[in-house]
Amino acid sequence: MPLNELFACPQCHCDLQLFTKEWICPNCRKKWNVDNDGVVHFLADPYFFGADKKKFSALLDEIRKMTYDQFNLSIKRLEKKYKDFSYSYCLDVTRADWTVLGDFYEKTIVDLGCGFGSISLPLARKAKGVISIDATSERLSFLSLLAQLEGIKNITPIHSDAFDLPLKHGSIDAFIVIGLLEWIGCSKKAASPEELQKRFLKNLCDLLSNEGEIWIGIENRLNPYYFTGGTSHGDLPFTPLMPRFFANSIYRIIKGDLYRTRTYTKSEYQKLLRSVGFREIEFFHTFPHYQRPNFISSHSEKKIISKYLKKTSIIGKKLKILTLLDRFHLSEVLAPAFLIVARKGN
Numbered sequence: 001m002p003l004n005e006l007f008a009c010p011q012c013h014c015d016l017q018l019f020t021k022e023w024i025c026p027n028c029r030k031k032w033n034v035d036n037d038g039v040v041h042f043l044a045d046p047y048f049f050g051a052d053k054k055k056f057s058a059l060l061d062e063i064r065k066m067t068y069d070q071f072n073l074s075i076k077r078l079e080k081k082y083k084d085f086s087y088s089y090c091l092d093v094t095r096a097d098w099t100v101l102g103d104f105y106e107k108t109i110v111d112l113g114c115g116f117g118s119i120s121l122p123l124a125r126k127a128k129g130v131i132s133i134d135a136t137s138e139r140l141s142f143l144s145l146l147a148q149l150e151g152i153k154n155i156t157p158i159h160s161d162a163f164d165l166p167l168k169h170g171s172i173d174a175f176i177v178i179g180l181l182e183w184i185g186c187s188k189k190a191a192s193p194e195e196l197q198k199r200f201l202k203n204l205c206d207l208l209s210n211e212g213e214i215w216i217g218i219e220n221r222l223n224p225y226y227f228t229g230g231t232s233h234g235d236l237p238f239t240p241l242m243p244r245f246f247a248n249s250i251y252r253i254i255k256g257d258l259y260r261t262r263t264y265t266k267s268e269y270q271k272l273l274r275s276v277g278f279r280e281i282e283f284f285h286t287f288p289h290y291q292r293p294n295f296i297s298s299h300s301e302k303k304i305i306s307k308y309l310k311k312t313s314i315i316g317k318k319l320k321i322l323t324l325l326d327r328f329h330l331s332e333v334l335a336p337a338f339l340i341v342a343r344k345g346n
């Protein structure tokens with residue numbers, strides 16, 4: 001599908017006119033700038049997620065002057081010089097290995113919260129087109145520059161809010177939502193986290209084509225790590241496990257707000273997705289995490305923990321007790337994280 005058939009004004013939903021230096025809504029006359037790196041700015045907010053914005057800008061200036069070979073030869077030097085650049089986090093293609101589970105060939109894909117492009121860049125080699133969306137414009141510039149260095153021409157970087165996506169209803173084949181859904185509850189303090197997550201997912205469902213699907217990477221609320229007091233999002237210890245009423249009460253006392261980085265159990269994720277219009281929902285259990293899993297099992301596999309320990313060669317006397325989870329059919333309930341694919345219901 002051509003780009004001009006994918007995008008719409010986030011306010012009036014009219015078709016956009018796309019030009020080299022700006023995109024225009026002919027109905028409400030709004031205009032959005034396209035910068036020299038090719039990033040389209042629908043968001044004026046200068047939000048920066050990283051350690052040092054000034055140095056990150058210097059990193060971008062260096063990359064703009066490089067060829068692809070020069071960049072690859074400079075990776076170790078750049079890692080030492082810039083705190084925000086780590087090859088394993090920003091560009092390691094193994095972070096997209098899980099995409100072999102789906103069929104992304106010749107499809108229009110939106111990578112929400114795309115960051116530096118560790119998923120967008122590999123996916124672009126399969127897809128018809130990738131729309132990479134993030135709230136940090138510097139990360140989008142990095143992604144765009146790397147795409148240019150690699151000769152990838154089917155990525156469109158969009159600086160946008162997750163709730164005001166400039167996309168046409170029914171135009172997208174797949175949304176990639178890796179490490180984002182849990183943070184959606186923090187975006188607007190006027191509503192509850194559950195309400196925000198439902199509103200976000202309902203909007204994505206509306207934007208999908210009839211055969212469209214969403215891929216979500218997220219922690220399990222019953223992650224065994226949480227039983228030790230550990231957390232994944234800077235939460236207070238044990239709060240992911242608590243009944244929501246108690247977690248909210250503790251957060252109001254300590255932080256003056258609700259507990260907002262919400263994760264769920266497998267059955268709760270199913271309920272959440274079905275409530276906004278998704279029907280075919282499939283779970284993959286990821287170990288040790290969804291970000292870079294070294295073991296993925298489907299919901300139909302048996303003896304998940306035993307297979308994981310055997311594959312990773314870490315089984316020993318102390319860890320054999322974990323195989324009891326398989327015996328009591330608890331391994332999928334206590335998987336640390338999930339990859340979830342949900343398809344739009346007709």
